[in-house]
Amino acid sequence: MLLKLRNIRKHFGGVAALRDAHLEVNAGEIHLLMGENGAGKSTLMKIVAGMIARDSGEFLWREHSVQFRNPSEAAAHGIAMVHQESLLAPHLTVAENIFLGREPGRRFGLLDRRRIASEAARIIGEHRFPLDPESRVDKLSPAARQLVEICRAIHQGSSLLIFDEPTSSLSTSETEEVFRIVSGLRDRNMGVIYITHRLEELRTIGDRVTVLRDGQTVHTGSLREISAHELIRQMVGREIAANSKRSAVPPGAELLRVEKLSRAPLLRDINFSLRAGEIVGLAGLIGAGRTELCRALFGIDAIHHGDIRIAEKTVRIRSPREGVLAGLALIPEDRQRTGLATALPLAHNLTLPALRSISRLGFLNKNAEARATADLTARFCIRFASTKQLTSRLSGGNQQKVAIAKWLLARSRIFLFDEPTRGIDVGAKQEVFQMMDELARSGAAILMVSSELPELLEVADRILVMRQGRIAGELPGHCAPESVLRLAALESSAATAGDHSG
Amino acid sequence: MIQRLLPFFTLIALFIVLSIVSPSFLTATNLSSVARQTAVINIMALGMTVVIISGGIDLSVGSILALAGLLGAMTMHSYPVAAGVVAGLAAGTLCGLANGLMITTLRVSPFIVTLGTMGIYRGLALIISKGLPVQQIPDSFSFLAEGNLLDVPFVLWILLVCAAATQVILQHTRLGRYAFSIGSNPEAAFYAGVPVRFHTTAVYALAGLLTGLAGMIESSRLMTGQPTSGQGYELTAIAAVVIGGGSLRGGEGSVLGTLVGAFIMGLLANGSDLLGVNPYWQQVVIGAVIIAAVALDEWRKRRLSS
Numbered sequence: 001m002l003l004k005l006r007n008i009r010k011h012f013g014g015v016a017a018l019r020d021a022h023l024e025v026n027a028g029e030i031h032l033l034m035g036e037n038g039a040g041k042s043t044l045m046k047i048v049a050g051m052i053a054r055d056s057g058e059f060l061w062r063e064h065s066v067q068f069r070n071p072s073e074a075a076a077h078g079i080a081m082v083h084q085e086s087l088l089a090p091h092l093t094v095a096e097n098i099f100l101g102r103e104p105g106r107r108f109g110l111l112d113r114r115r116i117a118s119e120a121a122r123i124i125g126e127h128r129f130p131l132d133p134e135s136r137v138d139k140l141s142p143a144a145r146q147l148v149e150i151c152r153a154i155h156q157g158s159s160l161l162i163f164d165e166p167t168s169s170l171s172t173s174e175t176e177e178v179f180r181i182v183s184g185l186r187d188r189n190m191g192v193i194y195i196t197h198r199l200e201e202l203r204t205i206g207d208r209v210t211v212l213r214d215g216q217t218v219h220t221g222s223l224r225e226i227s228a229h230e231l232i233r234q235m236v237g238r239e240i241a242a243n244s245k246r247s248a249v250p251p252g253a254e255l256l257r258v259e260k261l262s263r264a265p266l267l268r269d270i271n272f273s274l275r276a277g278e279i280v281g282l283a284g285l286i287g288a289g290r291t292e293l294c295r296a297l298f299g300i301d302a303i304h305h306g307d308i309r310i311a312e313k314t315v316r317i318r319s320p321r322e323g324v325l326a327g328l329a330l331i332p333e334d335r336q337r338t339g340l341a342t343a344l345p346l347a348h349n350l351t352l353p354a355l356r357s358i359s360r361l362g363f364l365n366k367n368a369e370a371r372a373t374a375d376l377t378a379r380f381c382i383r384f385a386s387t388k389q390l391t392s393r394l395s396g397g398n399q400q401k402v403a404i405a406k407w408l409l410a411r412s413r414i415f416l417f418d419e420p421t422r423g424i425d426v427g428a429k430q431e432v433f434q435m436m437d438e439l440a441r442s443g444a445a446i447l448m449v450s451s452e453l454p455e456l457l458e459v460a461d462r463i464l465v466m467r468q469g470r471i472a473g474e475l476p477g478h479c480a481p482e483s484v485l486r487l488a489a490l491e492s493s494a495a496t497a498g499d500h501s502g
Numbered sequence: 503m504i505q506r507l508l509p510f511f512t513l514i515a516l517f518i519v520l521s522i523v524s525p526s527f528l529t530a531t532n533l534s535s536v537a538r539q540t541a542v543i544n545i546m547a548l549g550m551t552v553v554i555i556s557g558g559i560d561l562s563v564g565s566i567l568a569l570a571g572l573l574g575a576m577t578m579h580s581y582p583v584a585a586g587v588v589a590g591l592a593a594g595t596l597c598g599l600a601n602g603l604m605i606t607t608l609r610v611s612p613f614i615v616t617l618g619t620m621g622i623y624r625g626l627a628l629i630i631s632k633g634l635p636v637q638q639i640p641d642s643f644s645f646l647a648e649g650n651l652l653d654v655p656f657v658l659w660i661l662l663v664c665a666a667a668t669q670v671i672l673q674h675t676r677l678g679r680y681a682f683s684i685g686s687n688p689e690a691a692f693y694a695g696v697p698v699r700f701h702t703t704a705v706y707a708l709a710g711l712l713t714g715l716a717g718m719i720e721s722s723r724l725m726t727g728q729p730t731s732g733q734g735y736e737l738t739a740i741a742a743v744v745i746g747g748g749s750l751r752g753g754e755g756s757v758l759g760t761l762v763g764a765f766i767m768g769l770l771a772n773g774s775d776l777l778g779v780n781p782y783w784q785q786v787v788i789g790a791v792i793i794a795a796v797a798l799d800e801w802r803k804r805r806l807s808s
Contacts, residue, residue, distance in 0.1 A: 300692075300693070319695075324694070337689060339690060339693070341683050341691065342686075355676050355680070362675045362677060363674055364674050410695070
């Protein structure tokens with residue numbers, strides 16, 4: 001046995017992040033670690049990787065009790081973490097990054113550049129990674145960056161690798177590549193801990209699973225002996241209604257019509273419309289132009305040709321400001337970077353797009369702000385300690401609810417959701433879907449981009465499929481997944497095999 | 503919370519220590535001279551607070567102070583004193599406005615733009631005055647810096663009004679809220695439909711206005727328009743903001759903190775004078791205080807987030 005954790009406890013201030021966590025990982029196994037956001041997965045992994053210290057509990061590494069004071073001590077014992085957000089130096093090459101911090105030196109402090117290059121090439125070749133040791137890291141796709149981190153860990157002689165949601169930013173083909181590599185590590189008798197939210201990834205890759213809930217280990221065992229439904233129940237601690245199709249409302253007036261929209265180099269001749277009460281799915285492969293379409297509609301990127309008509313009036317939208325005034329709302333895929341100012345209090349985020357409506361002559365009406373905040377948080381069950389609480393302190397699901405709710409005050413009627421369930425857990429996902437349903441019922445039109453086909457089929461009334469910057473076709477909401485995939489990938493399988501990421 | 507109040511306690515402790523060790527510290531003459539000395543920096547630092555909250559920086563305020571003070575003094579040669587003051591305020595605002603417009607339209611970072619205008623405004627002041635101080639200012643102008651109102655230095659009243667106005671702007675206006683959001687996450691603010699360029703420009707114009715006022719006070723204090731005045735003031739103003747808890751990463755800062763920061767530096771300078779400390783050492787002490795204050799603040803934040 002490589003790793004054995006028993007009765008791990010960890011408090012942050014008055015909050016218990018881990019109360020009674022157990023975990024055992026063997027050499028040559030892929031161990032899945034699952035749980036809702038806030039269940040304590042990341043805290044537990046930070047303890048394993050030496051980034052934080054436990055309060056109490058037993059930590060056995062190869063049968064010996066250990067206490068890591070920092071990540072380098074953990075690395076020296078053979079434990080490495082592949083981070084969700086890449087911790088590489090973007091201006092250095094792949095080879096330089098692999099050796100960063102432990103460069104082989106020659107006399108007089110000179111670097112042995114030749115050895116760095118040849119060693120890196122050897123590691124990459126041995127594992128058949130599709131990497132060029134001489135290319136700069138900032139030119140690489142997210143998937144390739146993860147490979148560089150894996151190479152680093154291999155070079156350091158790691159025997160336990162921790163993956164924190166490695167596939168959350170990857171396309172399907174890249175995900176398969178990561179699976180192949182992770183299985184390869186197992187075959188070399190390494191231990192792998194793999195954190196994931198995506199249930200469908202389970203069967204393909206894992207050997208055993210440990211489920212955390214509220215800082216406690218509630219289940220551990222072989223993956224073959226547990227159903228997906230049971231896993232969800234363990235994570236959430238209650239029954240979740242099985243995925244059920246949303247009952248659509250009869251669509252009302254046309255709110256948005258896009259005609260012949262083009263933006264070089266990607267978007268070409270895009271035509272579609274959204275009606276009040278509709279949830280329209282936007283499917284497609286990574287790089288098909290879905291995010292770019294949302295950005296162009298919202299005024300972030302300029303449109304080169306074509307018209308946008310809102311409520312039958314042609315509008316020019318040249319900035320998000322004009323987008324907001326025209327009644328559009330964008331919930332971007334990257335919540336932390338563009339969706340919210342997480343260092344600001346919850347209330348300030350909620351009222352930011354509609355500050356004009358609660359102020360007169362530039363002065364804020366604090367009472368109106370407090371009322372609006374109370375309304376929105378109650379209506380969408382946003383859980384918080386106080387409205388002055390920093391948004392970064394909310395759970396991922398509650399953050400996403402804030403990112404959506406803030407548009408209600410701005411009286412937005414056309415909502416563009418870009419990957420609204422990314423990085424949030426099963427329970428919060430259902431709440432986000434409920435919010436979307438409620439918005440549609442109150443007369444909003446919704447365009448929803450998602451890379452997770454099952455949820456798209458669950459929520460959308462009809463589905464637009466994008467392929468290489470065009471709308472390739474439209475399908476009813478109850479269509480078969482295969483038909484969406486066929487439209488999305490048709491005749492592009494050869495073209496996208498290369499580097500159509502991002 | 504306790505750590506947040508640390509600058510405040512430091513100020514009080516400094517005050518108490520100086521009262522004990524130096525008999526001439528706690529006298530009306532000395533205290534009002536401290537108030538007059540720090541008012542100029544304080545008023546500049548209030549503008550700098552808003553700039554720093556919005557994620558920017560303004561290195562040109564020392565030069566704006568000189569240019570505004572100079573133009574105000576020159577105006578008084580042919581127009582009434584009040585017109586001179588208005589001219590100084592207008593000059594400061596225009597300089598700030600130019601900073602803001604260049605930052606938002608040329609898309610050059612505030613550091614670079616204001617590094618450039620620091621030289622440009624200083625050069626303009628020297629060109630206009632041919633390098634010579636502007637004298638023969640009406641005597642009544644000295645009231646601004648040296649006068650008393652209800653036995654309290656007039657500059658303290660001005661400072662009080664400016665501080666209250668800045669506090670209201672930060673906490674109760676759209677401009678203030680937008681400044682926090684732009685400084686905290688400019689992309690998220692843009693995505694939320696905040697008119698980022700307009701309000702960024704407004705922030706620099708506001709800093710220019712306050713600096714113009716500080717420039718008039720400085721001119722009144724010296725009773726000349728000095729093209730070389732205010733050198734290095736930009737760094738003192740930034741230091742006051744930072745000691746008071748402002749973050750150069752944006753999104754953080756407060757009026758009260760800045761006032762405390764400016765007064766800490768004012769008392770350190772005054773205390774060293776009274777105790778006969780070598781003025782060269784003053785610079786060493788103040789430098790150390792800046793680093794210590796920020797180190798403490800970073801330590802506090804690390805503890806909070808882990």
